[in-house]
Amino acid sequence: MAGGSDTTTPPRPAPISDYGLLGDTRTAALVAGDGGIDWLCVPRFDGEPLFGRLIGGPEAGTFRVGPARPATVAERRYRQHTATLETTWAVGSSLLTLTEAMVAEVSGRLLPTTLIVRRLSVEDTPVEAVVEFDPRLGVRHRRPRVQHRGSDLVCQWGSLAVSLGSSPKLTIEPGRPTLIRVRPGRPVTLVLAVAYREPLIHVEPAWAWELLDEDEERWRAWTAEVDGSLPFREEVIRSLLTIRLLTYSPSRAPVAAPTTSLPEDPGGGRNWDYRYVWPRDASIGVSAFLSVGKPDEARGFLAWLLHASRLQRPRLPAMLTLHGRDVPAERELPGWPGYLGSVPVRIGNGAAGQHQLDGYGWLIDAAWAFTQAGHRLHSETWRAVRGFADVVVTCWQEPDAGIWEVREPSQHVHSKLMGWLALDRALAIADTHPLPDRQRRRWQESRAAIAAEVRTRGFDPTVASYVRTYGSPDLDAALLVLPLLEMDSIDSPRVRGTIDAIRERLSTGGPLLYRYPPGRDGLPGSEGAFLPCSFWLVQALARTGRRREAIELFQTMLDYASPLGLYAEELDPETGAHLGNYPQTLTHAALIQAALAIRDVPTGDPGA
Numbered sequence: 001m002a003g004g005s006d007t008t009t010p011p012r013p014a015p016i017s018d019y020g021l022l023g024d025t026r027t028a029a030l031v032a033g034d035g036g037i038d039w040l041c042v043p044r045f046d047g048e049p050l051f052g053r054l055i056g057g058p059e060a061g062t063f064r065v066g067p068a069r070p071a072t073v074a075e076r077r078y079r080q081h082t083a084t085l086e087t088t089w090a091v092g093s094s095l096l097t098l099t100e101a102m103v104a105e106v107s108g109r110l111l112p113t114t115l116i117v118r119r120l121s122v123e124d125t126p127v128e129a130v131v132e133f134d135p136r137l138g139v140r141h142r143r144p145r146v147q148h149r150g151s152d153l154v155c156q157w158g159s160l161a162v163s164l165g166s167s168p169k170l171t172i173e174p175g176r177p178t179l180i181r182v183r184p185g186r187p188v189t190l191v192l193a194v195a196y197r198e199p200l201i202h203v204e205p206a207w208a209w210e211l212l213d214e215d216e217e218r219w220r221a222w223t224a225e226v227d228g229s230l231p232f233r234e235e236v237i238r239s240l241l242t243i244r245l246l247t248y249s250p251s252r253a254p255v256a257a258p259t260t261s262l263p264e265d266p267g268g269g270r271n272w273d274y275r276y277v278w279p280r281d282a283s284i285g286v287s288a289f290l291s292v293g294k295p296d297e298a299r300g301f302l303a304w305l306l307h308a309s310r311l312q313r314p315r316l317p318a319m320l321t322l323h324g325r326d327v328p329a330e331r332e333l334p335g336w337p338g339y340l341g342s343v344p345v346r347i348g349n350g351a352a353g354q355h356q357l358d359g360y361g362w363l364i365d366a367a368w369a370f371t372q373a374g375h376r377l378h379s380e381t382w383r384a385v386r387g388f389a390d391v392v393v394t395c396w397q398e399p400d401a402g403i404w405e406v407r408e409p410s411q412h413v414h415s416k417l418m419g420w421l422a423l424d425r426a427l428a429i430a431d432t433h434p435l436p437d438r439q440r441r442r443w444q445e446s447r448a449a450i451a452a453e454v455r456t457r458g459f460d461p462t463v464a465s466y467v468r469t470y471g472s473p474d475l476d477a478a479l480l481v482l483p484l485l486e487m488d489s490i491d492s493p494r495v496r497g498t499i500d501a502i503r504e505r506l507s508t509g510g511p512l513l514y515r516y517p518p519g520r521d522g523l524p525g526s527e528g529a530f531l532p533c534s535f536w537l538v539q540a541l542a543r544t545g546r547r548r549e550a551i552e553l554f555q556t557m558l559d560y561a562s563p564l565g566l567y568a569e570e571l572d573p574e575t576g577a578h579l580g581n582y583p584q585t586l587t588h589a590a591l592i593q594a595a596l597a598i599r600d601v602p603t604g605d606p607g608a
Contacts, residue, residue, distance in 0.1 A: 170188070
């Protein structure tokens, strides 16, 4: 059944949008349309890459299972309301299907924390397929120490070990493609288990397949709780599943993306490590989960943040690791070719130490949404929120890096608005939670001062819009949050003027938006349209009563999704290529909030 052969590695990586996501809420893999797992970090999202061909080239390893020769993808989809991915190729008159997923629920049983199950099956006549198993750990692409234990191939690097089992048994050697023949009615199942500082557990392929079935039932039960009347429900569910897969279950903290250094500017240097937790992005996701009736996710994140921020409180870090620690210093990986030659490849993130005022607003807004949903903050959580609000009172007049993390601080209008929101929401929470009168007055005075200053210094009457920074004519798509804040009435000319100005002046020529005028961030190179901004525009249109426009824009944005319904951070407005780290939690959270905004607009319009 097994034999040796050689395959040719494609000279160019697959488009970013070609990749599917496999996840188990602890780490995630990206799978190309040729069946290659080209990105997987172990034992966590922010761990060392085990397969890194996506940005490290052939020397960084892959785990490919698919047709032995180039074949056309006939269909690629997730099984409905699950995390199981199916890829079907047309090979001659036959259809070869790869069904794969990672097992999410491993508690209460003797199972490895990471378990990937991949099964090849065929219809019609037998098909020749290939298994290319080439694990290369870490930044130096270290080859493993290899041994065979029973029917399993075991690869080891110190305290990390992986095993590859199969049924029927295959003879597989790391780095050497193995040809197999897949026959109708006789599927080939491969099981990859990962152990880090724990015993390596053998899982029979038949049992692993059963575990996958059980996981699917749990995902279906989880998604069944989402409101059946929600507009664009299927797209919302896929985004909810994506965010849930990217949420680190031991801490309940979502990573911004499972990847590092996928470029915003192909061939350029705008390559960043997103495998960490931004409280801002996570807070937006919390609000989305709350709005679809998933309070456990919100409760878990707030508990994590309370624990994670304890050492720096009352300051709110711009980002944290999955375990609530300081993000590693940013460094470049020499010798890594990058995706499409985009270098440097980076790990760690230099924005970790920035002052970002807007984060306080997003976080306290999420806590307020939690109370609005009928839940009460624990006393320690409320004490932490009060501390965050006091920081806003103290530092709102200082320049900051803003939501876009520019490297030179400035007086960002969006940051001031979010500072206002932080105090406004904290005061709203205080209606049902204890707060000393003196502290309340301080918050009220600062809230009024922020509003007065922003209205005076942050608005440009010549363009009838709030602007990016004090004294600048530039616009900022993040200001589309204005209708959500209600600092100004949603019917005010300033709010509507800002929405219309951003839509016109930051447009790429269609429904996509730049986050600010291109080239105005002090970094070399260019970037694409920022996808969350278009969903924020949908939200703003809906909140200001322009529901039909919002629906039309939302439907257009759905056409930009990957074939599997996933979104990166950015999009090339000319080619439609996805850019930046992928899939992006913030984009999917913005999609959910946009759909909810459409739902919540009172209208007699039949809508979507």
